[in-house]
Amino acid sequence: MSLDAVLHHIDSDVPNAIDRLLELLRIPSISTDPAFKVDCERAADWLVSDLQALGISAEKRATPGHPMVVGHIDGKGPHLLFYGHYDVQPVDPLSLWDTPPFEPQLQDTPKGKVIRGRGASDDKGQLMTFVEACRAWIAVNGTLPCKITFFLEGEEESGSPSLVPFMRENADELKADIALICDTSMVSRGVPSIASQLRGMLKDEFTIIGPRIDLHSGYYGGPGLNPLREMARIIASFHDENTGRVAVEGFYDGVHEVPQEQLRQWQDCGFDEKEYLSSVGYTQPHGEKGYSTLEQQWARPTLEINGMWGGYTGAGSKTVIPSGAHCKLTCRLVGDMDPNTVRDKVRAHVEAHLSPDARVEWNDDFEGSPASVMNIKRPEFAAAQKALSDEWNREAVFTGMGGSIPIAGYFKTVLDMDAMLIGFANDDDAIHSPNEKYDLESFHKGIRSWARILDSLTADT
Amino acid sequence: MSLDAVLHHIDSDVPNAIDRLLELLRIPSISTDPAFKVDCERAADWLVSDLQALGISAEKRATPGHPMVVGHIDGKGPHLLFYGHYDVQPVDPLSLWDTPPFEPQLQDTPKGKVIRGRGASDDKGQLMTFVEACRAWIAVNGTLPCKITFFLEGEEESGSPSLVPFMRENADELKADIALICDTSMVSRGVPSIASQLRGMLKDEFTIIGPRIDLHSGYYGGPGLNPLREMARIIASFHDENTGRVAVEGFYDGVHEVPQEQLRQWQDCGFDEKEYLSSVGYTQPHGEKGYSTLEQQWARPTLEINGMWGGYTGAGSKTVIPSGAHCKLTCRLVGDMDPNTVRDKVRAHVEAHLSPDARVEWNDDFEGSPASVMNIKRPEFAAAQKALSDEWNREAVFTGMGGSIPIAGYFKTVLDMDAMLIGFANDDDAIHSPNEKYDLESFHKGIRSWARILDSLTADT
Incomplete structure (x- = not known):
């Protein structure tokens, strides 16, 4: 033969x-x-x-x-x-x-x-x-x-x-x-x-703007809205702390559960979860509760922060309330999630969570892929x-x-x-x-x- | 003369x-x-x-x-x-x-x-x-x-x-x-x-460390703990969103209310709250509810974020889950607040709010003043x-x-x-x-x- x-x-x-x-x-x-x-x-x-x-x-x-x-x-x-x-x-x-x-x-x-x-x-x-x-x-x-x-x-x-x-x-x-x-x-x-x-991917980047100029944190610390705190609060709001799920409304539209047959294959595929996590310093998976590490990595969408910055970041200290704070994020997409729709939802979430006197500017340079x-x-x-x-x-x-x-x-x-x-x-x-x-x-x-x-x-x- | x-x-x-x-x-x-x-x-x-x-x-x-x-x-x-x-x-x-x-x-x-x-x-x-x-x-x-x-x-x-x-x-x-x-x-x-x-002041700076190296957000996005999200969550936890108060346990020990006589003086001192706020783009004070702008500025303590950074901050994007995230903060102190005690309380708050697999490193270079x-x-x-x-x-x-x-x-x-x-x-x-x-x-x-x-x-x- x-x-x-x-x-x-x-x-x-x-x-x-x-x-x-x-x-x-x-x-x-x-x-x-x-x-x-x-x-x-x-x-x-x-x-x-x-x-x-x-x-x-x-x-x-x-x-x-x-x-x-x-x-x-x-x-x-x-x-x-x-x-x-x-x-x-x-x-x-x-x-x-x-x-x-x-x-x-x-x-x-x-x-x-x-x-x-x-x-x-x-x-x-x-x-x-x-x-x-x-x-x-x-x-x-x-x-x-x-x-x-x-x-x-x-x-x-x-x-x-x-x-x-x-x-x-x-x-x-x-x-x-x-x-x-x-x-x-x-x-x-x-x-x-x-x-x-x-998984597909969606990239986005935004700036939260508070005061129109950088402020002295002595003079405005208290009454002043701080975009760094605003950014932290908004980033924190992206996830439900208890379930690990993305808390953006409608984010999971188009996400399908993995069929039982495939889940069984994955359970038996010899993937060493412990080694995978411990090799980088983790003792447990940190994604959505109720899903295995492989599901979290392969079959579940994410909203991840890749960069976050604002205020004084050099040596020493500066008592500043900065005018703006910045964030780069990516979403990993699964199933039928549409990059443009997800982007709209993430943006709507941010806009809905802004405090009075804060506004957001978006970078329009990125394309997504399903x-x-x-x-x-x-x-x-x-x-x-x-x-x-x-x-x-x-x-x-x-x-x-x-x-x-x-x-x-x-x-x-x-x-x-x-x-x-x-x-x-x-x-x-x-x-x-x-x-x-x-x-x-x-x-x-x-x-x-x-x-x-x-x-x-x-x-x- | x-x-x-x-x-x-x-x-x-x-x-x-x-x-x-x-x-x-x-x-x-x-x-x-x-x-x-x-x-x-x-x-x-x-x-x-x-x-x-x-x-x-x-x-x-x-x-x-x-x-x-x-x-x-x-x-x-x-x-x-x-x-x-x-x-x-x-x-x-x-x-x-x-x-x-x-x-x-x-x-x-x-x-x-x-x-x-x-x-x-x-x-x-x-x-x-x-x-x-x-x-x-x-x-x-x-x-x-x-x-x-x-x-x-x-x-x-x-x-x-x-x-x-x-x-x-x-x-x-x-x-x-x-x-x-x-x-x-x-x-x-x-x-x-x-x-x-x-007001007195306390400065501090810390790094939250997650994985032992920077990770690819495709491979580890989901199961991976992201120190940027961790940092955002911890910064958000510093304040009670409803009252505007600092939510660090015992933070207000040693804070005294302003005497009525002095409050009356301040009300008559010609301070133009509206102009003070609007000159930098605010329509309202954003500090502790129930206190005037001058009280928030002069007589109430704060916990302010002066710098926050981590991950990729250059042009374009990088699909990274960084190993660490950084924060510079200052607290403004009033009354009998002791800088060292407040620092200990803030640090305890951060430690208590860390997720498993995250740790914090503090910069010990700063001194406080009452x-x-x-x-x-x-x-x-x-x-x-x-x-x-x-x-x-x-x-x-x-x-x-x-x-x-x-x-x-x-x-x-x-x-x-x-x-x-x-x-x-x-x-x-x-x-x-x-x-x-x-x-x-x-x-x-x-x-x-x-x-x-x-x-x-x-x-x-």
């Missing part, structure tokens, strides 16, 4: 696959730093050349920033698009790295072998799991089982400024049946995960779930994501494509941090997983 | 007096910011030189912080000590100044001419009213009518850390019959005022009241002060001296704020007032 042969080829080719990944990791393609522009080009060239070696018609495509790598290979059956990114995060503070970030190496650790180096996990190692699966498939079968478009970005770590314009300009070329994205992690070690719901909820009823999700479960000998789970991955939303909004987010990273991979690594198990079984997924997605063809 | 000659000399010398003040105002002697240390020295040098030009034996005296200026001139009769301060507040936010803060100028306004610039009112302009009165007296009479000690500080706006040690070390030199302090305002425009009760209540039965008070009434053609009133002038208390506690606080600032002087000014009328009639007071205090000699 051809899948067994492919998996066997993958196993025997792992040393070569590692060598190829190490080669790619040696290129310091830091996208945010202009000093590494030529290295981003080199990384793109390396990928073009590697894809071409597989018989894929790949090329580097210019953008105002770093280039895209786009490759096509024809085939029967469904048309898949694979997305990954070849750029990496900066490496500072360099002094905290135990080995040079761009001299990657295979290391033995108490948890097994790892590939150590910047980009090993995010996202070069993950990206190559798919490329290596294709390489093995071609080696065994002479061709791929379906039509595949490769779409590799070089600006993901610097805000993807060229992504949406490029997608719009090349919509016909990029449009496929479904997108596969390999830039996520497993919910816990050894538990294969398909991220099927991502939650992405994947259509897991599509047969591809069940096929991928079975493939992953077979490989990891553990039922693959549909997980949520607390953060936003804009690319998933862009495939939907720009190209009207659904996406499957499947990745093999672990929480201790130290992505964006010193000593980034990718477990050899993630790499090896990740390659095997994609081979199985390709097989399962094309089983009928 | 010599007083008339002195007053006449003052009138004719006003242009020169203004020039001298502008020179002093050009020196950016911001005491709280180490970057301006050399400017504080320059301001002290300028004063030493100016006093020496009057025949006063003046010198700069080193302290661990900014220097004191101490000057003596001998004479018969009573020994007066004059206190003022040559340091000024920081100027931020600079963007709100219409003219550069340290390029002072004489400006025409609808209410008459003003001297505009940082320190014009607080306290360089006020300080110079006394120096100019002495200058005129000497110009006319060749000498001053009594023995005078000049005691000018450079750390008043940064908590006067060197003041008490310096007073203790030089107690014999500084001890006089009574202290004259020119750092206060008139209760209303044109109503000469002697401040006879001053309220000061003057002995207005001393004959100097009646003499000064008559002199002021003559100059302003309006009975001078004994007022309270919302601000703290710890120096008044220190003269009592360290040197066992009573103090008379007489100042000519107006409420719209914008001290501590952008566009600070001092009315030319305050400056001119202030100089004349001191000449009259010198005369009245030495009438028997």
